Amino acid sequence: MNVPGTWAGLFSAEWGEDTxxxxxxxxxxxIALTKANTPVQYLRTLADVLASLIVLTGAEEARAAATPLVPLCAAGIEQAGGLFDSVDPPRVALQVxxxxxxxEACGAAQGLVQASPAKAWLEAxxxxxxxxxxxxxxxxxLVALCLGEPDLAAKLVGGGKLPETLTPGERFGFNVQGFVRYLATAMKVGAPSEAVRPAWESFVEGFPKKKAxxxxSWSDLLWAARAYFVGVEGRPVARVGESLHALVKPD
Incomplete structure (x- = not known):
């Protein structure tokens, strides 16, 4: 069965991704809790799983599922950093x-992303x-945006120096690079959320097809949601998951 290209399909019982x-x-x-000394393997495996649970079922259920694993997060980040110069480091570190x-997006943890060495990873x-x-x-x-680093985000995705002004109401369809640069510009110039919302909503609308x-990935969507809801609208990080779920859940 092919991955659905619509939100209705992703939420459908037939597809069953929430289950x-x-x-x-x-x-x-x-299993992860019995391997507390080596948390990287399980945290990276469960990253997209937890993200999909947040989007498809809401923050409350996801928070209950994530909370037992939160004590592994700090050690997981530290270990991922140690792997950064070997194997497939960027993916390992970013998955953790x-x-x-x-x-954090479902309210099970707080402050760990900001306290992590992620900025140094991205600069490298x-x-x-x-x-x-x-x-x-x-x-x-997207991660750079969530760390409050719009210029670093632009450097990572390419396209040159960010513009000094934002054109309100732009949409980017499948152009993820353009969307990241637009959010970066919005953050840098302090654009009002009304100017940026069409770009965010079009990204969300097109997500199922991009995912297919x-x-x-689900994790990318959650990073994008954090960048928009926190970086542009100013919502608390702990409300990101529920805000995203409410936005995409079919009526």
């Missing part, structure tokens, strides 16, 4: 960080962008 996410969290969380972001990657694929760089750009094409 699958529940089962994976239930299956792997107890994405789990932590999801935990920004020096070798030509060696990295676009999908990874776009994810890095393997261009973005």
């Amino acid at each position: 699958h996410a529940r089962e994976l969290m239930k299956r792997f969380s107890p 960080l994405s789990f932590v972001n999801a935990a 990657l920004a020096k070798k962008v030509k060696k990295l694929d676009d999908v990874l760089l776009y994810r890095c750009g 094409a393997d261009q973005v």
